[in-house]
Amino acid sequence: MHLHELTLPLDYEYMPDEVFPTATPFVLAPREHPDKGIILGTETGTCLTLPSQFEELRKTMRLHEVPPEKLVLRETAVVSLPKEAGDEIAAAEVERALGAADVRNGDAVLLRTGWGDRGEQARPGTGYLLRTPRFSLQAAERLAAAMRERDSDLLLTDLALIAWPDKHLLPECLSLHPRPRPWPSPEAAMYLHLYSREKMEQDFAVALAFARAGVMTVKRLVNCGPIQSRRVRIVVGPLHLVRGVGSTCRVVAIEG
């Protein structure tokens, strides 16, 4: 049995995911600080997101209701789809990658592009998040449909983002210099005050495609490259949040 740590460490000095106003910083405060303990967001680090994150699916399963069998020792097909920085994943590429993989009914799917193997997440700046390979909407819809056909409801990936928010968040926030800090900075709070449901649906279209197919997603895996087998058992450990819709999580792959 070989164990692989696929989790992006929570670093109190620097987290590469604190770019958009929709993020919130990871804080590990000292014992005698007023914030003693841990502050983090729904999508801090390697994180699990449920379809119920979206209002239209809010009546679906929450974190405390996810049966352990969905996340623990789950049979998982490794789907390799190598991509370079900034690449978009096309529907035909998803088709080919699925065809080359050994995906069985009920499997979780681990889609690895190599993005989490390059150390980009440890470098300062926005590169890890903003140069990540990304799904086209057609590719996401194709993968979501294929997963639904196979009764597969868990997608894990080393992409830094599931949705690529190029309609509003990217052009509107990143054109500001200096770049505003994430929520709860005043700039982020003001931006989110004006961020409508319609803007969200455009920015999060890819994430919505998976959610509407009933697929839970885990993003920001690292070090998937050393996995040798086409199939592993996966362990995903989110915080046990009552009525939560997503959480940072620990992810381990078991090979052999």
Added chain:
Amino acid sequence: MRLIDLSMPIWEGAGYGEILAMPNTPVRFVEYMLYDKHGIRLTQLKLDDETGSPFMTIHQGAPYRSGPMRPGGRFDWKLDEIPLERLILRPTVVLDVPGEDEHVITAEEIDAAVERADYRDGDEVLVRTGWGTTEKAYELGADYCLRSPSWSYEACVRMGEIMEARHSGVVMTDCGLIMTPAYQGYGWSVGAERLIPRPKPWPSAEARERLMDLPPNTFSPAPPSVGRGGYGELIVKTIAICKCLVNANQITAPRVRMIILPLLIQQGGASPCRFIAVEE
């Protein structure tokens, strides 16, 4: 194969975060993207490193303390230094020490449980009272940890000795607290000297005053007649102490394999954790 989730849920206002001055601060959620306004929900969470069912190493408080909380520990690992092999599918013995409300586990009870169990060299240890359940945690609220069974000083010392002799690393228990509520809550939430009304935990003004009055290197201002603690004596013998597990009463086998998933905090010392028992 059967999977049993032994992890205490986390929710705003959870009782375990309300009854001590400093060690376990309240759980708070702030919703900043909203279903009704944004069509999506995003939450900021304020947790303690003892929230839920915590995994607490001898480096609790790291990276902000200069070294382990006690010298001479058998293990010197922070959260990100623990080999995965010590966390995933770990052979674990279930030690039964049945206890009702406010029971204090003795050294003799630990010895008797070890005698009855199929405890093998290198096992991790789950000390089960059968008391802790999710339903009880929801119903009892802030009283949950105050009514839970807990460990005497002597039980902590004895368990540590046994774990060292048997090459065990992780001790888990379904007690809400390790050290007794009478000891930890003395002058705060338990006993005749408790504060009425009970103050909020750290960073309240009362919690700050308590910290000012606390004798150095102690967990409590309690006099010796109330108890002696024992956490420090146990932590030096372990990789981690894990408390406040729930639903261990659902385990039917004398031995399980445990999947233990603390947060991967760089140079961190303690965190909320998921505990899954795998019963063959």
